[in-house]
Amino acid sequence: MGLLDSSPGARAAALVAPPLIYALLLLAFPLVAIVVISFWTQSGLTLERTFTLANYREIFTGPIYIWGNANRWGVLPLSLFVSATVTLITVALAYPIAYFVSFVAAPERKSLWLFLITIPFWTSYLIRVFLWKVILGFNGVVNTGLQSLGIIQEPLEVLLYNLSSVIVTLSHAYAVFAILPIYVALEKIDRSLLEASQDLGENRLTTFLRVTLPLSVPGIVGAVLIVFIPTIGDYVTPELMLGSGGRLMSNIIQTQFLQLNNWPLGAALSIITMLAVGIVSLVFILLNRRWLRGRA
Template identity: 80%
Template sequence: MSIFDRSPQARTAALLSPPFLYSLLLLALPLVAIVLISFWTQTGLDFDTTFTLANYRAIFTQPQYILGNAQNWGVIPVSLFVSATVTAITVVLAYPVAYFVSFVVDPSRKSLWLFLITIPFWSSYLIRVFLWKVILGFNGVINTGLQALGVIREPLEFLLYNLASVIITMAHAYAVFAILPIYVALEKIDRSLLEASQDLGESRFSTFLRVTLPLSVPGIVGAVLIVFIPTIGDYVTPQLMLGAGGRLVANTIQTQFFKGNDAPLGAALSIVTMLMVGIISLVFLFLNRRWLRGRS
């Protein structure tokens, strides 16, 4: 009889060891390396490993990172603003879709609707970004259509290469990630609670506000976190939709690591961004918990 047959602990350790080692090698160790590098200094192609806070001092004192100036915000506040706006738009637009599939669509057709919702996301993310460039471009679908209808004479130049185009593209790209958790939360709601509310004299709208919406909050919270966290680090969309010179925090980090030859500063920017996103997420979860506790 082998040790795995005699010991449940040994079987558990054998099952958990591969994912644990995977996480350690590909997640924990790179993160530790980034933290260490952020306290070093770049000297040519080598690192000066003397401990220093100069990189963090530069981030919190130089206007291009956090403080900004009279003309422009810093890249981190702008990135947080873009991510928060994308999250708000995505969740607001995703909720009616999830509600429709959960409450209106016949149960036998829900799988088909979920299948149809995910079809646009079978294509590459990069292809979808380029398609939005075609739609919003100087000679794109919108400008061409408006000119054909006689609404405008000259193509509109403000549709592309600005933050609005980045927000539109990201909101479309992450829509499915907001629809699915909200749909799951709505599916878990006991329909008898809605019937009881209406039997007690509540209208369908007040039932939605007082029963459906509060019970779907866990799905909304999940959608917010799923969208907010990755959008802050999106590199491809700002690179393509902002044009030359347009940068958010992910692009700035990439520039420091490669073109700027200043990996320690790029590492420090990564750490500061992760900390800010983590703090915002924890505050959001704390407020949500207090809200749920107050309702209970």
């Protein structure tokens, strides 16, 4: 019996099967594996498969990961802070761009603008990070430029190898992911609503604050989540932009897995990071839920 002759249920199952298998193999199975491994321990070269909370105990009692000490933040709060800052900057810069494309650009030019915005993505992510090193480095574009203008005598060392360089690089890298959801939300706004607001006495600024902004909240929430969640897991950028000095959560997890060969601790750190990101995201969604509810 062919696929087209079978019952609707069987047909649906057949259609869903390939992505379902894919999802199970590449998402659910690794996730379960991580959870399981996080309760094991590493002894030498072998995994000790007895259930233990030792990894979590280390994370929650040690000074490195969560609590920090008088001189430095814990790595997890620091990572959350970096991601939150990146998100704030990215979304704040993306909004005017999305607004411009949706409201100001001529309708026939909109796809051209979107196309131009995606052009940086034609270059490999790694190369873009290195470009920022070229721009911000000791002998980089910014320093030599400022020096030749006579504004500074010595190259600025604060530009590279600190958190701000990580934030700058990530904000640029994730800009498109923030622009697109905001653009879509703005495009969905019925333009007659803006006229109605004007008709009812509001000027352009108050119309923006009372109509456009609240109606674009779904796009902002989408942009925030799309930027915040992956940036905390990005270990390439901190690795390259922080140099050997600082470490963020993603680098520590990478080190546990690939260099120290301590999978159980790496797995537990992954779980804790995931939970932290999940909780922050949920709180954010809950805070905005009144803007996200049932739209006609």
